[in-house]
Amino acid sequence: NAGVTQTPKFRILKIGQSMTLQCTQDMNHNYMYWYRQDPGMGLKLIYYSVGAGITDKGEVPNGYNVSRSTTEDFPLRLELAAPSQTSVYFCASSWEQGSHEQYFGPGTRLTVT
């Protein structure tokens, strides 16, 4: 049972480039989330999903897109990378909405220059 896995671990992008951050969970969780964490700061919710085919915006969705075609996968897409998107991105999953017991992946450290 690998839990929540994320790829890549590190990435450097040039301004205007695009990329997809991958997230997979093997716990059969319905709920999945994408967060960003800037240096020395707390977590900000980008997007979340309550099940396959259902996604919704969080606090900071601008510049990102997501899809949820399966229960296991929840990729995050950056279309036109900007320096403001330099951050560490965490994916998480949980059983149910009422309980906020989330399981986090190891993170992807993204630098946009």
Next chain:
Amino acid sequence: LAKTTQPISMDSYEGQEVNITCSHNNIATNDYITWYQQFPSQGPRFIIQGYKTKVTNEVASLFIPADRKSSTLSLPRVSLSDTAVYYCLVGEGINYQLIWGAGTKLIIKP
């Protein structure tokens, strides 16, 4: 919208009990209060969750007063390995607005 406030940092010594308080005004009646621990270069890890009064597990206790406008994470007999950032999280179950605190950096000294 609920907002959370935590101390930015705290220091303590090995073997002491540490209490970290989070204030959450406007928390809805159906919100859980959840606490996480985060080490550098890792994702947050769930510690404990509660709705009211007191919850205890093998690593921590969570105290929630009747008005639920705050919560206190209690770590008994801390060790150097408890040095980390601790976050409180509240949310609204129906609308799913997740509100994370800014985190409390706890430093344990020998």
